[in-house]
Amino acid sequence: MIAITDLIFEYPGHRALDGISLEIPAGSVTALVGPNGAGKSTLLRCLAGLEQPLSGQVRVRGIDVAAQPRQVHRYLGYLSDFFGLYERLTVAQGLEYAARAMGLERHAAQARVPQVAQQLDLLPLLERLPSQLSRGQRQRLAIGQAIIHQPAVLLLDEPASGLDPEARSDLAALLRQLQAQGMTLIVSSHILSELDEYCTHLLALRGGQVESHGALRANRDDAPQLQLFALELGQSLPLEQLRALVDADSVQDWGGGDQPLLLWLPAAAAQRAALLMQWVRAGLPVAGLYPQRESVQQRYIRRLPHTKEGAP
């Protein structure tokens, strides 16, 4: 869906993106993470055609963003970290204006307004001005304007910043809904745990370079025959006792208290069953075993090497 090749971007006297090459698969939701100044916003702006790179190429659906920015904008929605709203337009007018700006005919634009307002829970607020909206409602309006033309790709720069827990949870639900409709999303955030709910891929930048990029998944990249499971115990055991029973190499997280152990176990059911039987015989009080997906945090901490394909 998005192909980036040898992308270099420089601000005067500073190289912000230093040779980025990767592919973002269609239908994926990519968590874009990295420390302050890593280049996240710059990359999103380059993808949106708002910055002209020094060299390299970004293609969205095969279209060169730098060469044909207008055509790409038909397929792309972008929400900046410091987004602005049309303060003199009501919510309904703002949405219609955004639709018209994206090239929709007047009737199509007017028809989209209630659809998007419904999707973003803005229907009761259509006649309000942005100044009469809460932070979360303003955020929803900005996202509404970004998706009014039903883009295939949506780029969101820190969309959850400043939102309360309820608004964050609404945002997560909305992003899941957009993904279910087939949209490809890239979402930057500093809060890794909130990305867990909806992200399928992780892209970590550092110093303008790709530190790691790949799918978040249940299987280990370096040992695909292993899959992540949560093991629930009927009673908590002292760590020394657990260590005596469970091979430390298979442990991702020892849990503790009521927390389950996170283990890399054989993906093959028969092998897993044999192992479990062995543990139960040895006295491990197994109460449940559930397949897990690696979290954004776990993946980030493991700092997996970058693969050019991006979707190992």
Ligand SMILES: Nc1ncnc2c1ncn2[C@@H]1O[C@H](COP(=O)(O)OP(=O)(O)OP(=O)(O)O)[C@@H](O)[C@H]1O
């Ligand atoms: N207009 C500018 N002029 C010069 N340097 C800039 C400009 N904008 C950003 N930079 C620099 O480029 C680098 C990348 O900035 P960018 O905003 O893309 O990082 P980021 O990962 O989004 O950071 P944050 O997490 O703080 O938002 C930083 O070192 C920053 O100081």
